Amino acid sequence: MSYQYKWPIYGHKNLLKFLQETISQDKLANTYLFYGPRGLGKKLTVKYFAQSIFCEHQENRPCGECQSCRMTAKNSFLDLYTLGKDQDLSVENIREFLHKLSMSHVSGEKKLAIIYGIDSINLYGANALLKTLEEPPRNTTIILVADSIVNLPATVISRCQMLKFRPLTSDDMKEWLENFDLAAKEKQTVINLSFGRPGIALTMMEDDLENFKKSCNFIIKLLSGSTFYFMQKSINGLLFLKKKILDPSFMN
Ligand SMILES: [Zn+2]
Numbered sequence: 001m002s003y004q005y006k007w008p009i010y011g012h013k014n015l016l017k018f019l020q021e022t023i024s025q026d027k028l029a030n031t032y033l034f035y036g037p038r039g040l041g042k043k044l045t046v047k048y049f050a051q052s053i054f055c056e057h058q059e060n061r062p063c064g065e066c067q068s069c070r071m072t073a074k075n076s077f078l079d080l081y082t083l084g085k086d087q088d089l090s091v092e093n094i095r096e097f098l099h100k101l102s103m104s105h106v107s108g109e110k111k112l113a114i115i116y117g118i119d120s121i122n123l124y125g126a127n128a129l130l131k132t133l134e135e136p137p138r139n140t141t142i143i144l145v146a147d148s149i150v151n152l153p154a155t156v157i158s159r160c161q162m163l164k165f166r167p168l169t170s171d172d173m174k175e176w177l178e179n180f181d182l183a184a185k186e187k188q189t190v191i192n193l194s195f196g197r198p199g200i201a202l203t204m205m206e207d208d209l210e211n212f213k214k215s216c217n218f219i220i221k222l223l224s225g226s227t228f229y230f231m232q233k234s235i236n237g238l239l240f241l242k243k244k245i246l247d248p249s250f251m252n
Helices: 013-024 042-054 067-073 091-103 123-134 170-177 184-194 198-207 209-224 226-246
Strands: 031-035 080-083 111-115 140-146 161-164
Touching: 013 042, 013 161, 031 042, 042 067, 042 111, 042 140, 080 091, 091 111, 091 123, 170 184, 170 198, 184 198
Parallel strands: 031 140, 031 161, 080 111, 111 140
Antiparallel strands: none
16 A cells, blocks of 8 residues: 655664564564654654554555544544553563463554563563563564663564664754754754753753753853863873883883
8 A cells, every 4th residue: 555654753764664664564573672762753653653643644645634543542442552651561461461462453554563662671570471482472563662672582673673773863853953043053962962862952951941042052162262272282182191100101
């Protein structure tokens, strides 16, 4: 089916295209693992991916207007199951969630289960989950979301289609910052301080935009003024001394 998508998400172009194609081609994997540091847009992508799976319209998916879109947005859509937003991932919660998922009927064509913060799962929870990943309920796709996969058991990881979220490029960040009323230098400072993570930039700006702008201007002044020149000179001097002390032949 040729669907058209409208996801207001910046960066991650290949990843978004891949997800949209899997919906169009009806080739959803059994389990996805969305991972990458906080603030990159993983939850936003899950939201638009989930809504687009269930949307009733062909164009501008998710349309935001059909009944499926409205119910998915309210988290009350019958075929959508979520865990980890307001609950912890205790083994009891995991088991209850998976039991509900396996016992429920599909009211439409497929069920979607999303587990947020999967990196906080303990070994017992991971074992319970593993059984479901090995034998997924029919017509069910599971999305696991993690800031880091360092502590996730390899047995869980190996069952997932991995989708790594990377920091946005400077150009993507610039495009995203077009949505905010900031001067060019302020935008550049946001880019420098947020390391390609819009979520981090948003937190900095939302706290207090005016104060944030003042801090930006202070940093701009500091970096462009003689202070920075002096700091750099001092560091170079120290490095020179360190090298000299460690290697007396350096001066010869
Ligand atoms: Zn819709």
